[in-house]
Amino acid sequence: MKIGLLGCGTVGSGVVEIIEKLKGSLEIQRILVKSPEDCKDARYTCNYADLVNDPEIDIIVEVMGGLHPAREYILEALTKGKHVVSANKAVIAANFKEFVETAKAHHCYFLIEASTGGGIPWIKNLQRYARIDDIFEITGIFNGTTNYILDQMHKSGADFDAVLKEAQKLGYAEYDPSADIDGIDVQNKAIISAGIAHNTYVYKEEVPVFGIRDLTCTDIDYFHRKKKVCKLLAVIRCLNDELAVYVEPTLLNENSLEANVPDNFNICSLSGVTIGDLKFYGQGAGKLPTANAVVQDLLDIASDEAKDYEIVLDKTLKVNNENETHAYYVHTDKACETLQEISRAYESNADGVFYETGKLSVAKMHELSKQLRQQGYKLFFAGIRE
Ligand SMILES: NC(=O)C1=CN([C@@H]2O[C@H](COP(=O)(O)OP(=O)(O)OC[C@H]3O[C@@H](n4cnc5c(N)ncnc54)[C@H](OP(=O)(O)O)[C@@H]3O)[C@@H](O)[C@H]2O)C=CC1
Numbered sequence: 001m002k003i004g005l006l007g008c009g010t011v012g013s014g015v016v017e018i019i020e021k022l023k024g025s026l027e028i029q030r031i032l033v034k035s036p037e038d039c040k041d042a043r044y045t046c047n048y049a050d051l052v053n054d055p056e057i058d059i060i061v062e063v064m065g066g067l068h069p070a071r072e073y074i075l076e077a078l079t080k081g082k083h084v085v086s087a088n089k090a091v092i093a094a095n096f097k098e099f100v101e102t103a104k105a106h107h108c109y110f111l112i113e114a115s116t117g118g119g120i121p122w123i124k125n126l127q128r129y130a131r132i133d134d135i136f137e138i139t140g141i142f143n144g145t146t147n148y149i150l151d152q153m154h155k156s157g158a159d160f161d162a163v164l165k166e167a168q169k170l171g172y173a174e175y176d177p178s179a180d181i182d183g184i185d186v187q188n189k190a191i192i193s194a195g196i197a198h199n200t201y202v203y204k205e206e207v208p209v210f211g212i213r214d215l216t217c218t219d220i221d222y223f224h225r226k227k228k229v230c231k232l233l234a235v236i237r238c239l240n241d242e243l244a245v246y247v248e249p250t251l252l253n254e255n256s257l258e259a260n261v262p263d264n265f266n267i268c269s270l271s272g273v274t275i276g277d278l279k280f281y282g283q284g285a286g287k288l289p290t291a292n293a294v295v296q297d298l299l300d301i302a303s304d305e306a307k308d309y310e311i312v313l314d315k316t317l318k319v320n321n322e323n324e325t326h327a328y329y330v331h332t333d334k335a336c337e338t339l340q341e342i343s344r345a346y347e348s349n350a351d352g353v354f355y356e357t358g359k360l361s362v363a364k365m366h367e368l369s370k371q372l373r374q375q376g377y378k379l380f381f382a383g384i385r386e
């Protein structure tokens with residue numbers, strides 16, 4: 001099968017490397033790059049038309065990132081009858097329904113294994129379990145960059161900015177790493193996972209998200225004292241045909257499985273009625289693990305196994321985060337009466353005030369944090385898993 005590759009950065013170069021080693025039926029026919037200086041041989045071009053109009057190319061692999069022109073390129077490829085494999089969760093989450101419907105209308109495959117969980121075989125396994133079971137919970141660590149940062153901060157007291165730079169060097173972080181540290185990347189992956197598990201399209205505005213940007217070493221010291229570890233989690237819970245979907249830092253007991261996920265690793269968990277709990281663990285970011293997931297999709301298309309993994313988003317489910325409740329840790333730079341009123345404990349020092357609230361709904365806590373930020377508070381919060 002002949003492949004047109006869009007983007008040859010971290011993941012794209014990994015795809016080239018794995019396909020060249022495989023020496024199988026997959027062949028990179030053309031590679032789209034931005035600048036003529038990046039054209040290393042005759043396969044390289046700066047003109048998308050050279051790929052999408054090439055009748056020999058069967059599959060377009062989109063690993064450029066970003067929303068535009070990725071959206072337009074994917075739609076054009078599908079419309080012209082080319083299968084598409086993409087690792088770009090941002091463009092997928094924003095246009096999921098349109099991509100899936102366009103692929104169906106033009107009898108093409110649209111495969112996205114690398115978009116969520118990096119090298120972990122999450123998407124296809126989620127599809128497998130969803131075809132038998134009601135998946136009532138999905139949770140886990142879905143971002144390698146933030147897990148790397150949190151792990152280093154917990155283990156060696158490393159400084160946030162220094163570890164972020166390291167994650168960028170290692171090829172884990174997004175082009176704009178605020179997508180990682182503000183939880184947007186996990187929000188995209190939650191939208192994709194909810195779609196796969198429940199055949200529904202969840203809109204970005206429906207998924208409250210809070211990241212780790214304002215986490216400090218003082219917070220980490222507090223968590224150590226309480227024998228807790230902070231991880232950035234996504235949660236998708238399905239109850240009575242309603243979905244709770246949210247992304248927030250969470251304090252886990254230090255001996256729990258998730259608390260001990262190191263480096264750039266992810267853990268993606270699902271709970272189904274007949275299968276019970278399943279956990280998928282592996283590298284959630286990085287050149288070769290992610291490229292491996294892309295090449296798995298290519299092999300599934302080549303062998304036609306892809307026909308078992310058609311994505312369908314034909315249901316409408318209400319998203320409601322009002323009934324999802326737990327206690328929260330909140331650190332503010334100055335005293336806050338509203339937080340004091342709803343807290344079961346609080347303490348203060350020169351670095352600010354540290355509250356542990358009673359049980360609050362996810363909807364309420366995320367709304368409250370927005371209001372407090374608008375009022376000029378600097379704050380970090382994390383759900384507490386008892
Ligand atoms: N890195 C990872 O661990 C993972 C990444 N992903 C996703 O995979 C995608 C690629 O990520 P990654 O490889 O890390 O990103 P990189 O920034 O390393 O690579 C992207 C490449 O695409 C090129 N590019 C961007 N826009 C265009 C364009 N319009 N035309 C031609 N080339 C273009 C960039 O060129 P230039 O450098 O000149 O801008 C760059 O070489 C992203 O969507 C990311 O979210 C998914 C899972 C894991």
Ligand SMILES: N[C@@H](CC=O)C(=O)O
Nearest residue numbers: 143144145172174285
């Ligand atoms: N930036 C992402 C890359 C993989 O999806 C991450 O760190 O997880």
